[in-house]
Amino acid sequence: xxxxxxxxxxxxxxxxxxxxxxxxxxxxxxxxxxxxxxxxxxxxxxxxxxxxxxxxxxxxxxxxxxxxxxxxxxxxxxxxxxxxxxxxxxxxxxxxxxxxxxxxxxxxxxxxxxxxxxxxxxx
Numbered sequence: 001x002x003x004x005x006x007x008x009x010x011x012x013x014x015x016x017x018x019x020x021x022x023x024x025x026x027x028x029x030x031x032x033x034x035x036x037x038x039x040x041x042x043x044x045x046x047x048x049x050x051x052x053x054x055x056x057x058x059x060x061x062x063x064x065x066x067x068x069x070x071x072x073x074x075x076x077x078x079x080x081x082x083x084x085x086x087x088x089x090x091x092x093x094x095x096x097x098x099x100x101x102x103x104x105x106x107x108x109x110x111x112x113x114x115x116x117x118x119x120x121x122x123x
Contacts, residue, residue, distance in 0.1 A: 001046045009041040014054060037062055037071040045086040045094070053086050053094055061086070061096060061115075077115035078108055 001007060006017040013031040031039050038059030045053045052064040060073035072078045078096075085097045094110040108115040 001052070002050060007044050007052065009044050009054075011040050013039040014041050014044070035069040037069075037073075043086045043096075045088065047088050047094060048092060055086050055096065072110075072115060076113075077117060079117070 006019070008015040008017055013029050013034075013036060015030070016028040018026055018028070030036060036054070036056075038056035040057040040059075041054055042057055043053075043055030047053060054062045054064060056062070060071055060076075060078050062072070063070045079098075087095050087097075089095050089109075096108040096110075096115070098106040098108065107118045109118065110116075
């Protein structure tokens with residue numbers, strides 16, 4: 001990440017790797033006990049504000065900010081499911097590509113409060 005931290009996604013949570021630390025202290029693991037919506041973490045990205053966006057397999061997406069973890073799910077316009085990437089667009093919006101359907105792609109754009117879904121059929 002931009003601050004030099006190295007985050008690792010795992011099916012057992014989110015791990016922070018600190019290469020300068022000795023031995024087992026190199027890794028700090030975060031799980032549901034620390035506030036993650038799910039321990040099956042598949043995607044991670046950083047936005048221009050330094051927030052960490054974390055995607056789970058079936059529990060939505062989370063934004064980790066200095067004050068804690070914010071989880072986004074169906075009530076926020078984001079339907080959990082398999083998705084492949086989290087990216088920040090050139091205009092600064094978080095975009096999540098959902099590739100869970102063979103004949104349809106959906107993109108979820110974060111508008112600052114909730115996600116807006118855009119579907120695109122493959123022909």
